[in-house]
Amino acid sequence: MNLYHLRYFSTLAHIEHYTKAADILAITQPSLSYAISTLEEELGVKLFEKNGRNVTLTKYGKVFLNDVEEVLNRLDSSVNSLKLAGKGEGCIDVAFLRTLGIDFLPKIMRGFLAANPTKKIDFNLYCDKVLTADILNGLKEKKYDLGFCSMIDNEPLIEFIPVARQELVVIVPSDHPLAAKEEVCLEDTIPYKQIIFKKRSGLRHIIDGLFERIGQKPDVAYEIDEDQVAAGFVSNGFGICVAPNIPILQSLNVKILPLVSPSWQRNFYMAMLKNVYHPPVVEAFKKYVIEQAQKEWDYKTS
Template sequence: MNLKHLQYFRVLASLEHYTRAANQLYITQPSLTYAISELEKELETHLFEKQGRNVYLTKYGRFFLTYVDTALNELDKGIKELRELTSPYNGTIDFAFIYTLSPHFVPTMIQTFSTEEGNKNILFSFNQGNTKNIIQGLKDEKFDLAFCSFAEDEPDIDFLPLVQQELVIIVPYGHPLANHDYVDLKDTVNFPFVFFNKQSGIRPLIDSLFTKVGIKPKIVCEVEEDNAVAGLVSINYGIAIIPRIWLLNHFNVKILSIRSPLHQRFIYIASMKNKYLSRSVHRFRDFAIKYSKVHSLTKGNHI
């Protein structure tokens, strides 16, 4: 069924006059007559009857008009809302990020973004998780963008390095290593570790560090997120390798820089390749890249 024919039908039903309806629609009267004729043929009924110069709806036309009005009104509503969603200045961004970024980095970024001209009507739906779950969420189209670790063997995901992040060792105060500010990883061989679990995006990097120095860590437990790691270390349950993050300032732990082995840890902005992203999502993505260049995650500028 031709959408324009339905729109022509509604206008003619309102004006009850072919010439006036054609003028309002900016088409010729024969074109309007043909469109209504084709619609009546498809429906196998008469929608209008003539009375002098005017036309009037038949009872079947009146019946059909209620459904046409509902359908076209809903369509107009959908078009309006879709334009708002895809506008660079409106819409909701489904955004996911790893736990590391939730206490400080992401809230500060969002606050800065929202105060810039043209961004106040852009809303966010926030989700947190580990990298594995976030990547699956991107594939399932639950998220538009994500901040996460790099994941191997994900050819459908576009990973762009966003910020570099330092890894440190944390120990409870009173621990034998707490007298130091720097440490070689090999010097931790005799101490038990609280580890991130294998679902965490940072776990492969931590494993590779121990492989480089040729030692096998004593893992007493594995957890999913940073608060749990820092909390367990603070009660002397073990020591841990963790990103140098803002929340560590709120735990009773000593932060030690890793002198050896050398390493690089990046947070990535991730999205599905060859998938449409709305203009507001592109707007935030561009902002995040520029923001992160200024707020790089160095020793003096933590997440």
């Protein structure tokens, strides 16, 4: 089925006159008549019927027109989007850990938009119930252009670029025995019930590695997906937690204790698929993020 014939059909359906429609389309009337008859022959039904000097849609033509215009509109929208992307404009699909959406990502986005004031650039953002594993899967499925997350080993398809740091601390309820301390070693946490992160969290392998270094295992009370939720459980007395020092901790009934041994900083990364095409607007944003990360490598999300 010829795409031009579909556009000819749509135009004639609205103009309802062969000569006038041909003029608008900048083709001859015989060419338009041939296109419509070819289309009708291919479909096996009449799309138009005569109405004096004009033509009107048949019942089948009216149904077909709705579908044709929906397809043409979607095609035109897609073509326009691709043309914008080719010019360094368009939409960027970004997935990110919620903790990075408090300050880090909005700051980066605002700076990028300010650096490109004449371009039409927008962002589709994905963070609801998104963990590092979800982000990486979304990148592989090409749902996202970029992800901001932790790094997971054995991901050969993914490029990880460090962009921010965040320290790990131990959070305890305000009335907990450890709350009397100003700082703790990981050994100090062993006697107490702990909230830990589920294995699919990017934090889990980091914290497991810290316990392996001291030859101990935590006494697990609950396994939680997200650091905000873990903090909420700690504030209500369900255990203590080795967690990132995120802003929400300041508003909860917890004591934040620096982890002095073994100390650790959580790194955050910009993740992208390797060896695949990224449109100019995505490449421009990637370059901007790298430049900003180099300037502010000591940035902490807290």
